[in-house]
Amino acid sequence: MARLALLSVSDKTGLVDFARSLVAEFGFDLISSGGTAQALKDAGLPVTxxxxxxxxxxxxxxxxxxxxxxxxxGILARRDVPQDVADLENNQIRPIDLVVVNLYPFESTIAQPDVTLPDAIEQIDIGGPAMLRAAAKNYAHLTVLCDPALYEAYLEELRQHDGNASLEFRQECAIKAFSHTSGYDQAIAFYLRGQGSEVRDQSLSQQYTLEGTQLQVLRYGENPHQEAAWYQSGAVASGWAAAKKLQGKELSYNNLVDLEAARRIIAEFTDTPAATIIKHTNPCGVALGNSLVEAYAKAFNADSTSAFGGIVALNQSIDAATATELTKTFLECVVAPGCEAEAQEILAAKSKLRILILPQLSAGPKETVKVIAGGFLVQAADDVVADTNKWQVVTQKQPTPEQFAELLFAWKVCKHVKSNAIVVTRDRTTAGVGAGQMNRVGSVQIALEQAGKKANGGFLASDGFFPFDDSVKTAAAAGISAIVQPGGSMRDQDSINAANDLGLVMVFTGIRHFLH
Structure with a gap:
């Protein structure tokens, strides 16, 4: 008796050619449902x-x-169990040798901006996952294919093994099927949680599943001895998976990590031309300007030594003037929401420079995940927008509107610097950055030393409160005119008194931004 293949697919890529090979080369009979059966029939293939x-x-x-x-x-019968074989014969059931199934496009459906809940519900596949799981469970006796990319590999298996797929191949296909249904169910659960009234609380549920599809095997991870790969979450590309690379080498693991850090900073600035340059996830330069080229030049000059080999993020489309400046030094990557044609021609002179276009720079993940031994940690993203109406001026000296705006700029940057974080700014430009130190005094000293003379009349932001007044005194001695910090220390009054005695402005935000 001819072998039997069950084909029931939503994505019909390569289906007809594959089915034709099954019939012509290997003598399969075909059974199909709905649109799949019609597609095969229209192609002149025999199908039931x-x-x-x-x-x-x-x-x-x-x-x-x-x-x-x-x-x-037919899917679940074990060919080496006599009772299973007898059950098939008694019920006139043919054993199925191949199950080819992919699922309703749930994720692409919910990605549509006008999708309704009933529309989404109808794209929840029931029969498909049941067949995939049944076939994957019984991989010892049949093959399951859930991805058109597997079609040719399956045909090659048959050609190389006298018309039979190897057990190893069948097992790998079963694993892919279980992974596919797992990710599908996770997408449904996540979407339905989002339909509730308390989305934020519901998102951190009792069970949390990480699922992704490999986009690219990376050359290596943080170091050459570490293997690494890039995975896309969800069936619909978003974020960096949806970015368009105009030119340059393949992205590395460290490139992607730094690009995400750059994206998070630049997303803080939407109304004014802004630029940031990242090294090892910390900003070495961030600036606002009257034009994009001015913003980039200010960011670069903030620390031109560290900017060498950096990652640049811009919040506006790259124009010719900015492109010309970008080609004047060695950079690893540049990301922007767009790139003008003339600018692209200029940048082509630096063929190894990676240029990425990411229109939705401000669209980031709602949660962050860190792996630890035996598990992982999940937290809501630190995407709270600074509410200056809740800020408190705690000193006798009051900030001018101009000073207040500069403090807001410094605070937004400081949020994205590794703790303990101190940022010194002037003229909406970073002058000094103290990142990742074991004590806050050390971070203050590094930021002030880097700022040098620019600290005189400058502004200082701290991601956490000052436990003592020593940092305030050190800042004042360097010429800092105003400080923004969360407040909340038991010795806040000591810092306030020091600021008053030294003629500084100090503002408490009431919120901290640790970044570990």
């Missing part, structure tokens, strides 16, 4: 509709098609 094979019509508007003993019995 599932409804004709089972004797049961599709019902409930197509919700029930393949949920039938003749389907699942």
């Amino acid at each position: 509709k599932v409804a004709d094979y089972t004797g049961s019509p599709e019902i409930l508007g197509g919700r029930v098609k393949t949920l039938h003993p003749r389907i699942h019995g």
Whole structure:
């Protein structure tokens, strides 16, 4: 008896050619449901509709098609168990040798801006996951294919093994099927949680699943001895997976990590031309300007030594003037929401420079995940928008509107510097950055030393409170005119008194931004 293949797919890429090979080369009989059967019939291939094979019509508007003993019995039967073989014979069920299924496009459906909940519900596949899981469970006796990319590999298996796929291949395909259904279910659960009234609280549920599809094997990880790969979450590309690379070498692990750090900073600035330059996830220069080229030049000059080999993020489309400046030094990557044609021609002179276009620079993840031994930590993203109406001026000296705006700029940058974080700014430009030190005094000293003369009349932001007044006194001695910090220390009054005695402005934000 000819072998039997069940084909029921939403994504029909390569389906007809694959089915033709199954029939012509290997003598398979085909059974299919719905649109798959019609596609095969239109291509002139012999196919039996599932409804004709089972004797049961599709019902409930197509919700029930393949949920039938003749389907699942044929998939789940163990060929080496006599009772299973007898059950097939007694119920006139043919064993199924190949199951080719991919699922309703749930994730691409919910990615549409106008999708309704009923629309999404109808794209939750039931029969497909049931067949995939059944076939994957019984991989010892049949093959399951959930991805068109596997079609040619399966045909090669048959060609190389006398018409039979190897056990190793069948097992790998089963793993892919289980991974596919797992990710599918996770996408549904995440979407339905988002339909509730308390989305933020519901998102951190009792179970949390990480699922991704490999986009690229990276050359290595943080270091050459570490293997690494890049995975896309969800079936619909978003974030960096959706970015367009105009030119340059392949992205590395460290490139992607730094690009994300750059994206998070530049997302803080939407109304004014802004530029940031990142090294090892910390900003070495951030600036606002009247034009994009001015913002970039200010960011670069903030620390031109560290900017060498940096990652640049811009909040506006790259124009010719900015492109010319970008080509004047060695940079690893540049990301912007767009790039003008003339600018692209200029940048082409630096063929190894990676230029990425990411229109939705401000769209980031709502949660962050860190792996630890035996598990992982999940937290809501630190995407709270600074609310200056809740800020408190705690000193006798009051800030001018101009000073207040500069403090807001310094605070936004400081949020994205590794703790303990201190940022010194002037003229909406970073002058000194103290990052990742074991004590806050050390970070203050590094930032002030880097700022040099620019600290005189400058502004200082701290991501956490000052436990003592020593940092305030050190800042004042360097010429700092105003400080913004969360407040909340038991010795806040000591810092306030020191600021008053030294003629500084100090503002408490009431919120901290540690970054570990």
